[in-house]
Amino acid sequence: MTIKTIFFDMDGTLLPMDQDYFISSYMKMLAAKLAPHGYEPGEMINSIWSGCHDMFSNDGSVKNEVRFWERMEKIYGERTAALYPLLDEFYSVDFKQASRFCGHTPKSAELLAKLKAAGYRLVLATNPVFPAVAVEARIEWAGVMKEDFELITTYENVSHCKPNPDYYREILSLLLLDPTECLMVGNDVEDDMVAESVGMKVFLLTDCLINKKNADITAYPQGGFEELAAFIGI
Numbered sequence: 001m002t003i004k005t006i007f008f009d010m011d012g013t014l015l016p017m018d019q020d021y022f023i024s025s026y027m028k029m030l031a032a033k034l035a036p037h038g039y040e041p042g043e044m045i046n047s048i049w050s051g052c053h054d055m056f057s058n059d060g061s062v063k064n065e066v067r068f069w070e071r072m073e074k075i076y077g078e079r080t081a082a083l084y085p086l087l088d089e090f091y092s093v094d095f096k097q098a099s100r101f102c103g104h105t106p107k108s109a110e111l112l113a114k115l116k117a118a119g120y121r122l123v124l125a126t127n128p129v130f131p132a133v134a135v136e137a138r139i140e141w142a143g144v145m146k147e148d149f150e151l152i153t154t155y156e157n158v159s160h161c162k163p164n165p166d167y168y169r170e171i172l173s174l175l176l177l178d179p180t181e182c183l184m185v186g187n188d189v190e191d192d193m194v195a196e197s198v199g200m201k202v203f204l205l206t207d208c209l210i211n212k213k214n215a216d217i218t219a220y221p222q223g224g225f226e227e228l229a230a231f232i233g234i
Contacts, residue, residue, distance in 0.1 A: 003201065003232060005150075005177055006115060007168075009186030010126035010135070012208035014112075015142040016103030019210060026098040033090045037082065047075045055129050056161045060170070064128050064155040091134040099141045105207075107225040109143045114234050121150050123171060125184065127162045127191065128153040151175060162191035168198045185228060189215050203228055 008014055011022065027048065031041035051068040058067050073080045115122060124146075126135060132154040139146050146152060151171065158174075160167040172179055179199035186192025186202075188210040196202045204222035211217060221231050 002181055003120070003183045004181040005121040005123060005175070005183070006232070007123040007125040007171070007182060007184045007186075007195070007200070008112075009184075009188065009192050009205075010124060010138055010142065012187040012210060013185060013192075013205050014108040014124075014144060015138055016105055016208055017101065018208070022098070022101045025101040026095070029094060029098060030090055033094055034083075034086055037086060038079075039076075039083075047072065050075065052129050055155065056164075058160055058164075060159040060166060063157065063159050064161065065131070068129075068155060087131075088133075091131055091137070095134055095137055099137075102138075102141055104141070104143065105225075106143065111225055111229060112144050112148050114229070115232070116148060118234055120232075121175075122148055123175070124149040124152040125162075125168075125171060125186075126153060128155050128158045128167075129161060130155060132156055162188075163194045165194055165197050168195045168200060172198070183232070189213070189217055189220075193217075193220060203231055 011017055011019055027045050030048070031044050034044050035041050051071040054067045054071045055064040058064055069080070072083060076083065112122065124135075124139070132152070135152055135154050136146055139152070151174065153171065158167065158170055160170050168184070171177070172182070183201045183203060184192055184195035185205055187205045187208045189204065190212060193202050193204060202220060204217060204220040205224065205228060206222050207224050
């Protein structure tokens, strides 16, 4: 097995969390931030989800950021202009408080340090529905450094989302990678193990396992950080 590049998911992988709890909690923070500016909380949360849906179904013709804001403009019209600075401020300042909705493990930083020292190329393959500033905040919460990664996917720089296999193809194309020399590590069976369909190897990190469709996972290499290190051979 020849692995030269390792892709890591973020939420539930490098950053331990109950994803449903994290999303619902941070969404409430966002709605509360925008309510004083005239954006009704329930409508705002539904609007954000609509924008996410459009990003999940993006056909690759534009970046995910464009897809998201196209939806906001359809919903809010001229009021969309006021949302730009408000969301920027939320993700730059208020979002930092959402770290309390996550866990933490020193194993993430320890493993990445070993991989970097061993010469592996690293990619942060987090589902690109957040702006870069929000992704960088979560990188900090995980105790790792953005400099560890050759590419960090955000809604500004890619045009697909998981579980679309084209998300992985897009990264492979951007970095001129051979999929047979790449490993995807993630905790979500549907979103992360689909990388296998484009020729990549996969490892299912089970500490915060997500298996919404109750798929048979017995065929996947799997386990915690210790088993992952052994699988890679470091």
